[in-house]
Amino acid sequence: MTQRVGALDDEYMTSGRPLAQARLLWEIGPDGAEVAALRARLGLDSGYLSRLLRTLEGDGLVTVGPAEQVGGDARVRVATLTGAGRAEWAALDERSDEFARSILAPLSGQRRDQLVAAMAQVERLLIASMVxxxxxxxxxxxxxxxxxxxxxxxxxxxxxxxxxxxxxxxxxxxxxxxxxxxxxxxxxxxxxxxxxxxxxxxxxxxxxxxxxxxxxxxxxxxxxxxxxxxxxxxxxxxxxxxxxxxxxxxxxxxxxxxxxxxxxxxxxxxxxxxxxxxxxxxxxxx
Amino acid sequence: MTQRVGALDDEYMTSGRPLAQARLLWEIGPDGAEVAALRARLGLDSGYLSRLLRTLEGDGLVTVGPAEQVGGDARVRVATLTGAGRAEWAALDERSDEFARSILAPLSGQRRDQLVAAMAQVERLLIASMVxxxxxxxxxxxxxxxxxxxxxxxxxxxxxxxxxxxxxxxxxxxxxxxxxxxxxxxxxxxxxxxxxxxxxxxxxxxxxxxxxxxxxxxxxxxxxxxxxxxxxxxxxxxxxxxxxxxxxxxxxxxxxxxxxxxxxxxxxxxxxxxxxxxxxxxxxxx
DNA sequence: TCACTTAGCTGACTTTAGTCAGGCATCCGG
DNA sequence: CCGGATGCCTGACTAAAGTCAGCTAAGTGA
Structure with a gap:
């Protein structure tokens, strides 16, 4: 089952971490991300995002450094997960999988396929409506x-x-x-x-x-x-x-x-x- | 289109009212609801819910009184919408409809039916998984x-x-x-x-x-x-x-x-x- | 009748989420 | 090379959301 059924939604799947921090950690992802991109994707205030990054940095989950790219804009900074950050990211991933499984578990094989197919269909059509x-x-x-x-x-x-x-x-x-x-x-x-x-x-x-x-x-x-x-x-x-x-x-x-x-x-x-x-x-x- | 597509989710559809208040107002509904039922449905702390009800009462949207039922438990109280409350509830309803329309608008008639059908299917199967x-x-x-x-x-x-x-x-x-x-x-x-x-x-x-x-x-x-x-x-x-x-x-x-x-x-x-x-x-x- | 539980309430408190103003370094067009 | 824009940062602040302890009144079981 590669289809992700539930998104990272509710607080109860964020392992005690505040929702905003968990969402940020999730968005940074194993590949890292530019601060500006995170701000755009999560729709956060510049100052607020900065503070959130400092918190995650303080917890040793994230490092924020200058972009690697030579000749790039020296102002842009890139957030990267540390080992501990990657581990927590994986835990979030696991939780969201687990949530999906908990929904699918009571369904028979056939209904399960129906649900996954219907959700994929909804996703595609919602994408169409976002164009x-x-x-x-x-x-x-x-x-x-x-x-x-x-x-x-x-x-x-x-x-x-x-x-x-x-x-x-x-x-x-x-x-x-x-x-x-x-x-x-x-x-x-x-x-x-x-x-x-x-x-x-x-x-x-x-x-x-x-x-x-x-x-x-x-x-x-x-x-x-x-x-x-x-x-x-x-x-x-x-x-x-x-x-x-x-x-x-x-x-x-x-x-x-x-x-x-x-x-x-x-x-x-x-x-x-x-x-x-x-x-x-x-x-x-x- | 009777099918409700989006739930009362994001802050941007709650008309300036804090999310928790809007959700509570929504859950009380035109028929009213027992305080205990609201607590269970929204998963709120007893004290917090009480305070939210006082706020809505202060705004003249809700009255909280003893249950009508004769011979019932005199401790349980029932929240009911006032005229103003009913109006605001209807506004929330309208907003959620409007949101649904905004999603459906860019889709052709056929895709629209597909989306509504797929969401209904998802809903039914999720219900099945909640049994x-x-x-x-x-x-x-x-x-x-x-x-x-x-x-x-x-x-x-x-x-x-x-x-x-x-x-x-x-x-x-x-x-x-x-x-x-x-x-x-x-x-x-x-x-x-x-x-x-x-x-x-x-x-x-x-x-x-x-x-x-x-x-x-x-x-x-x-x-x-x-x-x-x-x-x-x-x-x-x-x-x-x-x-x-x-x-x-x-x-x-x-x-x-x-x-x-x-x-x-x-x-x-x-x-x-x-x-x-x-x-x-x-x-x-x- | 008496100890115990339950429904709802209040006061005091903390955490989370977010805003706003301003600052510094860097970049970009003329 | 100068003025303004941009990217990220800090400090100060606020509102919303939620927790906790304890209270009263009403119900319950022995």
Whole structure:
């Protein structure tokens, strides 16, 4: 059972140590962590965190020293567990396992599997609901990372790879309002998906570059990005959108169908496209 | 959406009121609650709870008075919400709904249903894991309540009802160690199931009165009670158990089959029985 | 009836969690 | 190389959460 069922929640699993200290110890983890990262993850006041670290240091569980990295910011400090700290960390880990076991123990094998599966499902869906989709300049490093990942993915899936030089180009300025928009999907501010739409003056809006990271695939992110792009176009008075796609992207094609797109004649000469789709947009209520 | 997704958890949904006060207010609820019950449910110190109640009383949200019940213990006191208290309780309720909505909002209809279903499943299985099965004298009022419910249930399901006078009797003393045992299943100390086994001196042990309340049906409770009864018999050196059942109890029959019982010739003259089962027990490791 | 328990209460206390202001060293853009 | 921002720190403070001992009134069992 690798699935962690209960998080480090209640005081009764923190071995007499105050909850805040235990959480901090847990977050530092065997690999150590930068003080700033801890502050962000736990949402603590700078002064308070400093004091907590001094306490753990006083108990001999933690050492706080300058970052190893040469040429790095000499102000940032890194908290690391000592031997005793590692031992206590392991004890917390054990306790949380034990708690999970105590919940699973009274259940039969079948129910146990059901519970683990249902909790995993809940976790995935909660993750999906934590993803934020918002406009972002295509020049942003996170956007660039998405576009690189997009190119890598389709190169792997297209029959003869993907050569950007043969494909119709998309310029950054076409994806910046008011010409269009680039949407970035982030989970805890890490990029996990993207999509863009170009607003042509006298042609339907055109959707490009819809991509979703493996880690959040199957959670409806593609559909969400797509509908956000459609909404963007509709709010700016466009009455239809279209897009082209490659025959090997079968899930994408299925998604376009189920999202109300219908196949149309080619409207461009994109080298890598085999299917062209169009969708009529409901006028925006605004 | 009637399903409550998030509990009253974080401070950020308690409207400026300290967490402990908000939780207490929530637990009192529109119907009021006895002080002792609140103490048990929230796990609070008697003095601390008293003080919290005085605070809420001072804010005009709660009144604490003697129990209404005539002839009851004049020491127990009951906390009730005032009009203002009810309003604040409703606000908490609204906040928790709002929180649930904020989680569900980014999900598509389909994912939303999946999430609600998965959380309901988790909740049911966690409830199942909170059920405690333990020996109990058959004269205990909770045991009596189970046995009455058992008789009521089978009377409804047997073709010609159920008349205890026509059935082979089971006497209390046969279900008290060392002659046998009565197991009671409780959820938050409320009875939700039972089962018994008689240890005959020179015949296989005999399982009787296995019953599970509607509220926890479908969660494997019957199987758990059954296997606890088998274990009891095995630990006392019995090598097989048998039981009889009515043809209308189809789920029970299916459960006996899947638990390793095989049908045998009648071993008694029980008026309401149509099937007789036996199972060989593995010798107890102890 | 008398010792004993129980339900709730009060006062005095401690620990935990967190805020706020300010300080020092370092870094960064002009 | 200067002014302002940033990362981490300390000291002083507060509110919330919880503990402990002891009290009174009501119930209980012999």
């Amino acid at each position: 934020v989709v918002e406009p972002c300049p295509p020049s942003d490093p996170r956007a660039r990372a998405c576009l690189r990942a997009y190119a890598r993915d389709i190169a792997r899936r297209f029959d003869d790879g993907f050569d950007p030089a043969l494909s119709n180009p998309v310029h950054d300025e076409e994806l910046i309002p008011p010409a269009g928009v680039f949407l970035l999907a982030t989970l805890n501010s890490k990029p996990v998906g993207c999509g863009a739409v170009k607003l042509h003056p006298d042609a339907p809006a055109e959707i490009k570059r819809v991509w979703v990271a493996d880690t959040v695939r199957g959670l409806g992110m593609g559909r969400r990005i797509l509908s956000d792009l459609e909404r963007y176009a509709a709010e700016r008075g466009r009455t239809s959108v279209r897009l082209d796609t490659n025959r090997n992207l079968t899930e994408a094609i299925a998604m376009y169908h189920s999202a109300g797109y219908r196949e149309i004649e080619p409207y461009n000469t994109e080298h890598f496209a085999h299917h062209w789709f169009e969708k009529q947009l409901d006028p925006s209520p605004s | 405690v099965v333990e020996p109990c004298p058959p004269s205990d009022p909770r045991a009596r309540a189970c046995l009455r419910a058992y008789a009521r249930d089978i009377a409804r399901r047997f073709d010609d009802g159920f008349d205890p006078a026509l059935s082979n009797p089971v006497h209390d003393e046969e279900l008290i160690p060392p002659a046998g045992v009565f197991l009671l299943a409780t959820l938050n100390s409320k009875p939700v199931g039972c089962g018994a086994v008689k240890l005959h001196p020179d015949a296989p042990a005999e399982i009787k009165r296995v019953w599970v309340a509607d509220t926890v049906r479908g969660l494997g409770m019957g199987r758990r009670i059954l296997s606890d009864l088998e274990r009891y018999a095995a630990e006392r050196g019995r090598t097989s158990v048998r039981l009889d059942t009515n043809r209308n109890l189809t789920e029970a029959i299916a459960m006996y089959h899947s638990a390793g019982y095989r049908e045998i010739e009648p071993y008694n003259t029980e008026h309401f029985a149509h099937h007789w089962f036996e199972k060989q027990l593995d010798p107890s490791p102890s």
